[in-house]
Amino acid sequence: MTILHVDSSINGANSVSRSLSAAVVARLTQINSSETVVLRDLAARPLPHLSQVGGGDPSVLEEFLSATTVVIGAPMYNFGVPSQLKTWLDYIAVRGKTFQYGASGPEGLCGGLKVIVVSSRGGIFTAGSPYAAFDHQESHLTAFFSLLGVKDLSFVRAEGLALGEEMQRRALEAAQMQIQNLAA
Ligand SMILES: Cc1cc2nc3c(=O)[nH]c(=O)nc-3n(C[C@H](O)[C@H](O)[C@H](O)COP(=O)(O)O)c2cc1C
Numbered sequence: 001m002t003i004l005h006v007d008s009s010i011n012g013a014n015s016v017s018r019s020l021s022a023a024v025v026a027r028l029t030q031i032n033s034s035e036t037v038v039l040r041d042l043a044a045r046p047l048p049h050l051s052q053v054g055g056g057d058p059s060v061l062e063e064f065l066s067a068t069t070v071v072i073g074a075p076m077y078n079f080g081v082p083s084q085l086k087t088w089l090d091y092i093a094v095r096g097k098t099f100q101y102g103a104s105g106p107e108g109l110c111g112g113l114k115v116i117v118v119s120s121r122g123g124i125f126t127a128g129s130p131y132a133a134f135d136h137q138e139s140h141l142t143a144f145f146s147l148l149g150v151k152d153l154s155f156v157r158a159e160g161l162a163l164g165e166e167m168q169r170r171a172l173e174a175a176q177m178q179i180q181n182l183a184a
Pocket residue numbers: 009010011014015016017018075076077078079080120121122123124161162
């Protein structure tokens with residue numbers, strides 16, 4: 001059983017998504033101590049964009065395919081995911097490996113994978129809020145992992161982080177509560 005822990009925040013030790021993704025991994029290893037953890041830090045070691053001259057280091061895909069659980073620290077940057085994380089998505093969406101095309105469209109090949117996304121954002125974008133339509137971060141990751149056939153996708157969310165100390169405190173408390181309630 002391998003947990004792939006992916007981080008993408010550029011904020012180092014001050015990053016909310018990094019501290020929460022670490023807490024998720026700690027909780028999962030507390031639940032199941034036989035888990036092995038592999039860390040991929042996309043800000044410390046950014047992957048080159050796919051391009052005409054190549055790209056798509058196959059070891060990145062192999063690392064993803066070897067995981068049973070993937071924990072992703074995914075802050076909202078300019079309404080979407082950090083470009084470092086977007087590039088990683090480009091590496092793992094590989095036809096014939098993580099999805100394929102069938103008679104009725106794309107079919108995901110990662111049905112057994114569990115994915116937990118830690119979503120951090122300055123504003124509030126949850127369904128029903130005035131800015132819900134501006135969320136191209138969680139919605140992107142939802143669409144992406146649906147393409148890959150992932151059925152067990154969940155979000156640990158800390159939002160409203162730029163809306164004052166009280167909002168931040170409540171957001172972090174709610175996220176920590178979600179983490180404590182994570183099941184095996
Ligand atoms: C480059 C950049 C772009 C950001 N864009 C947005 C945004 O579009 N909407 C938002 O609500 N917050 C935005 N934020 C705020 C972050 O989502 C927020 O600070 C969050 O805590 C970042 O996660 P981190 O602490 O793990 O880096 C942005 C922050 C940065 C650094």
